[in-house]
Amino acid sequence: MYQTRAxxxxxPTSPLDPDTIPRRDPxxxxxxxxxxxxxxxxxxxxxxxxxxxxxxxxxxPIVPGHEIVGxxxxxxxxxTKFQPGDLAAVGVLVDSDGTCPQCQxxxxxxxxxxxxxxxxxxxxxGGVTYGGYSNSIVVDQRFVLxxxxxxxxxxxxxxxxxxxTTYSPLRHWRVxxxxxxxxxxxxxxxxxxxxxxxxxxxxxxxxTTSPAKVDDALRLGAHEVVLSRDVEQMNxxxxxxDFILDTISADHDVNAYLQMLGRDGHLTMVGLPSNPLxxxxxxxxxxxxxxxxxxxxxxxxxxxMLDFCGAHNLTADVEVIPIQKVNxxxxxxxxxxxxxxxxxxxxxxxxx
Numbered sequence: 161m162y163q164t165r166a167x168x169x170x171x172p173t174s175p176l177d178p179d180t181i182p183r184r185d186p187x188x189x190x191x192x193x194x195x196x197x198x199x200x201x202x203x204x205x206x207x208x209x210x211x212x213x214x215x216x217x218x219x220x221p222i223v224p225g226h227e228i229v230g231x232x233x234x235x236x237x238x239x240t241k242f243q244p245g246d247l248a249a250v251g252v253l254v255d256s257d258g259t260c261p262q263c264q265x266x267x268x269x270x271x272x273x274x275x276x277x278x279x280x281x282x283x284x285x286g287g288v289t290y291g292g293y294s295n296s297i298v299v300d301q302r303f304v305l306x307x308x309x310x311x312x313x314x315x316x317x318x319x320x321x322x323x324x325t326t327y328s329p330l331r332h333w334r335v336x337x338x339x340x341x342x343x344x345x346x347x348x349x350x351x352x353x354x355x356x357x358x359x360x361x362x363x364x365x366x367x368t369t370s371p372a373k374v375d376d377a378l379r380l381g382a383h384e385v386v387l388s389r390d391v392e393q394m395n396x397x398x399x400x401x402d403f404i405l406d407t408i409s410a411d412h413d414v415n416a417y418l419q420m421l422g423r424d425g426h427l428t429m430v431g432l433p434s435n436p437l438x439x440x441x442x443x444x445x446x447x448x449x450x451x452x453x454x455x456x457x458x459x460x461x462x463x464x465m466l467d468f469c470g471a472h473n474l475t476a477d478v479e480v481i482p483i484q485k486v487n488x489x490x491x492x493x494x495x496x497x498x499x500x501x502x503x504x505x506x507x508x509x510x511x512x
Contacts, residue, residue: 161185161285165509166294167483168221172210175487176293178512181223183298184284188236191304193248198292199227199317199478200502202348202409205490207279218279225292226252226277227320227503229313239301247307249466251320252277252456254289254299266460293483295509305463308470315475318348318501319466321456322476326353326405327465328457329428330360333403337361342397342404342420343382346373349407349430351477351500354380357405359472365397367417376499380477388416399447407431418443418451429453476501482508 161182168179186192204224206212228250232242242248255275256263262270275281278291290297307316326349335341341362343353350366357364358381365384366377374385386393394416401420409431415438418427425447444451457465469475477500481489489502 164294164296165512166223166290167486167509168223168290168293169208170221172208172218176208176224176490178509179221179223181290181294182285183290183296186234186236186298188238189300189302190236190298191232191239191242191248191301192234192296192298193228193230193250193304194233194296195228195230195292195294195506197229197314197317197480198225198504198506199321199476200225200486200489200493200504201227201318201321202493203321204291205493208490216279219288222279222288223290223293224278225294225504226250227317227322228277228292228297229307229317229320230297230506233296235301241301241306242304247309247313249305249307249316249320250277250292250297250299250303251305251324251462253459254280254303255283258302266458268458269455292506293486293504293509295506303459305459305466308466310473311470311475314480314503314505315478316466316469317503318352318476318478319469320462322348322352322501323356323469324457324462324465325349325430325454326407327356327468328461329405329430329452329454330356330403331461332454333426333428335360335362335403339363339402340365340400342367342401342417343407344388344404344412344417345407345431346370346377346380346500347407347496348476348498348501350405351376351380353405353407354382355474358382359468359474362403365401394420401425404428405430409433411435414451415439415443418449421447421449423447424449426450426452476503478503480505483512484508 256271257273
């Protein structure tokens with residue numbers, strides 16, 4: 161075991177402050193990374209403030225961060241995929257049972273015994289896992305991913321959550337050329353949904369409540385933008401979509417967007433509204449529409465996503481900050497005051 165610097169929160173109302181945390185010494189199958197960049201995800205904020213207590217209570221102190229890009233510093237004797245000096249990444253997961261049907265089919269994100277990068281039971285050291293707001297991390301090689309060398313590292317970090325969360329459902333529902341695709345919301349998730357849908361060849365329409373986001377949606381790759389509070393604009397698109405990706409976390413009327421789908425159209429939710437949905441059965445039955453949710457992707461799909469981004473030079477739009485400004489970033493995140501993800505330059509932690 162060794163010690164490394166980190167930022168942690170001691171309670172739901174505490175700020176993130178400098179700390180020292182333990183990491184396990186690399187085993188034969190482990191990869192040790194020097195963390196260069198770590199994205200700031202809204203789920204980091206939810207966990208730090210224990211806002212998912214009923215589903216996933218937070219154990220304090222908590223070190224968040226699951227959008228990690230770094231450089232390999234050492235590898236175990238059985239590691240075959242990486243060597244010191246390689247660029248590598250770690251996302252939302254750091255372990256799973258490896259034997260269940262979900263793991264065997266490369267859907268580790270649905271494993272009943274998955275281990276999250278932070279705030280999950282740590283079978284190596286006891287307590288809970290600590291995330292990427294730190295200088296270093298040790299992860300089993302199965303959960304470490306290759307980073308294309310042509311991508312900007314800071315802008316790559318959010319791909320490990322925001323990227324794969326949008327890429328996975330778009331691929332699963334076969335978004336491609338000739339399809340009309342709607343993206344609901346233009347935040348950290350939505351802006352990646354626009355980029356991927358456009359790269360897949362679809363006709364992309366962004367739905368937003370904010371007129372101020374129209375130009376940015378077009379810049380990111382949307383062909384059209386619909387102001388969802390404008391009834392006339394909404395009516396023009398009723399029954400015309402093949403697929404809609406819903407990235408909105410605020411409570412909203414999902415049924416209004418189901419009406420946008422054509423026959424056999426599908427809407428997938430990746431945002432997490434706090435209140436239960438009310439969906440009239442007729443909205444689904446009338447045109448054989450369907451509604452689903454989607455988590456992140458499995459390891460193979462996440463690597464596929466990174467390779468796709470490398471081939472198409474796709475990354476997130478980020479604002480890079482030092483770790484010392486992370487509490488300010490959380491407050492700004494609550495106000496949606498970022499385009500479109502914060503990313504922490506973790507070298508700034510060395511000055512603590």
